[in-house]
Amino acid sequence: DVKVTQSSRYLVKRTGEKVFLECVQDMDHENMFWYRQDPGLGLRLIYFSYDVKMKEKGDIPEGYSVSREKKERFSLILESASTNQTSMYLCASSFTGGKRYEQYFGPGTRLTVT
Amino acid sequence: SQKIEQNSEALNIQEGKTATLTCNYTNYSPAYLQWYRQDPGRGPVFLLLIRENEKEKRKERLKVTFDTTLKQSLFHITASQPADSATYLCALVMDSSYKLIFGSGTRLLVRP
Numbered sequence: 001d002v003k004v005t006q007s008s009r010y011l012v013k014r015t016g017e018k019v020f021l022e023c024v025q026d027m028d029h030e031n032m033f034w035y036r037q038d039p040g041l042g043l044r045l046i047y048f049s050y051d052v053k054m055k056e057k058g059d060i061p062e063g064y065s066v067s068r069e070k071k072e073r074f075s076l077i078l079e080s081a082s083t084n085q086t087s088m089y090l091c092a093s094s095f096t097g098g099k100r101y102e103q104y105f106g107p108g109t110r111l112t113v114t
Numbered sequence: 115s116q117k118i119e120q121n122s123e124a125l126n127i128q129e130g131k132t133a134t135l136t137c138n139y140t141n142y143s144p145a146y147l148q149w150y151r152q153d154p155g156r157g158p159v160f161l162l163l164i165r166e167n168e169k170e171k172r173k174e175r176l177k178v179t180f181d182t183t184l185k186q187s188l189f190h191i192t193a194s195q196p197a198d199s200a201t202y203l204c205a206l207v208m209d210s211s212y213k214l215i216f217g218s219g220t221r222l223l224v225r226p
Contacts, residue, residue, distance in 0.1 A: 004157070031212055033212075035216075039218075040122065040218055041218060042118070042203070042216040042217055042218035042219065043158070043203070043214075043216040044216075045213055045214070048212060048213065050212060058213065090157050090158075091157075092157070094212070100212060101146055101148065101163060101207045101212075101214070102148075102160050102163065103158075103160065103214060104160070105157030105158050105159070106157050107155070107156055107157050108155070108156065108157050
């Protein structure tokens, strides 16, 4: 079974702090994704990576950056956390090739910025 | 503007009945459409993918239809069970893109 793990289930940070969210997958997937999920807005793509050290902006990259130094690990960084970044953050991964659209999600990190 | 719409009101049905959830979209031309299940406090889980040239797809008690003329997908769960209670998300996939575009989901409640 594919396993996608995220470093924390719940996180509380203060405004202005630098926040790191870590995601690890164990299925040798090439693609990794970071989403945020807010009530009524669905999942929105922040960034994705299709290879080590490669990244592309999603629909809402402002205020975020990412790092992918190893294939299995994809980090989301909030450079200076703000209250409007309070949300559920979900990491996902997928293969390239025929099954590339089937994404496997982690359990999510509920981040609260106070 | 581009939009994906799923009924924001919860669907409440009796165990054993068929649940039908709707996903409508405007100003997209997806190559594929997917359905995911999400339980509270968990990440979505992939259920089914249907291609634009497929009218219908089945997997056990699940059936998905895809009408590119109406720009609509229907998701059916037959012989529903309380364990089917969850939020169901549809997601569009554009051709040659890794990105998914998600609807906000519909919550299904199956009463025993």
